[in-house]
Amino acid sequence: MTVFFSKRCEYGLQAVLFMSTQESACVCPSEEISNKLNIPKEFISKILQSLTESGIVESKKGKSGGFKLAKHPSKIKLIDIVEAIDGLDSFNSCVLGFPECSPDKPCPVHDQWGELRTKAYEMLSSETIDKFKEKTLNKIRII
Amino acid sequence: MTVFFSKRCEYGLQAVLFMSTQESACVCPSEEISNKLNIPKEFISKILQSLTESGIVESKKGKSGGFKLAKHPSKIKLIDIVEAIDGLDSFNSCVLGFPECSPDKPCPVHDQWGELRTKAYEMLSSETIDKFKEKTLNKIRII
DNA sequence: TTTTAATCAGACAATTTAATCTGGTTATAA
DNA sequence: TTATAACCAGATTAAATTGTCTGATTAAAA
DSSP states (O other): OSSSSSSHHHHHHHHHHHHSOOOOOBBOOOOHHHHHHHOHHHHHHHHHHHHHTTSSEEEEOOTTEEEEEESSSGGGBBHHHHHHHHSGGGGEEEEOTTOOBBBBBTTTHHHHHHHHHHHHHHHHHSBBGGGHHHHHHHHHHHH | OOSSSSSHHHHHHHHHHHHHHSSSSBBOOHHHHHHHHTTTHHHHHHHHHHHHHTEEEEEEOSTTTTEEEEGGGGGGGGGHHHHHTOOSSGSSOTTTTOOOTTBBBTTTTTHHHHHHHHHHHHHSSSSSGGHHHHHHHHHTTTO
């Protein structure tokens, strides 16, 4: 295995990045997102519903409805989606699975891993997703 | 979720670290490892069996049997256990779950994440587990 | 030689995560 | 006003992971 994000979270991140490349006025039906990103339609629907509850996404019901970001991409960070879907526990728990891993009860790799984890957190929280627009467009084009 | 290693792998890493603190002559029954590390007995047995197949651990059958490391701790790295149990795929696949993430088809965080992943790999492969003996002893004492 | 305490093999059960299905509700567009 | 195309809610299924059980085999110790 060895995973960082759950499938739900990966799909959620992809969908939010995708929506950040769309005109802010228009809504994307889940079917479109499903097609563009090769994610099972029902599954991405559920994920978008939960992101709607979290206030990251807005939904418009009824015919020609769909989803759009609830805020401008310059107000959204990757960590927001991670927090909403997977939570932030992993940034505060032992990578080796030891109980009560803390500075005074450290596991053998506590310091090194802590540094890495901090860097990962920074990577997810330092930039807003509008910074990723071009790269996202390039990536989506070739899927 | 947001996990790095599977439970199997976490337990395997813990068990190997534990064995590295034992006298090299003596074998540890899986029940002892289970008790010391609070890991379900049957589960850690299975994991140790698979590590035996991988050549990281040696088993002695019959009464007063058990497990010991197949090599000296100065010849074993954490990455060896990870490779044996979880495999190394995650060090070569997209953290956002995009298909075919590569230098010429990068995902939006390809470079930053690549750097982190390299650091994680280095952390797991640069030091042999004999370097962790003291810290492991300290950690195990308080479990 | 017999008892005992261990690994080993493989099936099984439980839990979690991933994915699908069904039917209802909503609001646009014809 | 009606048909349609979307979200929504909850149940269900499927797959993967985690954990357990049973019985066989092994080898040391009594």
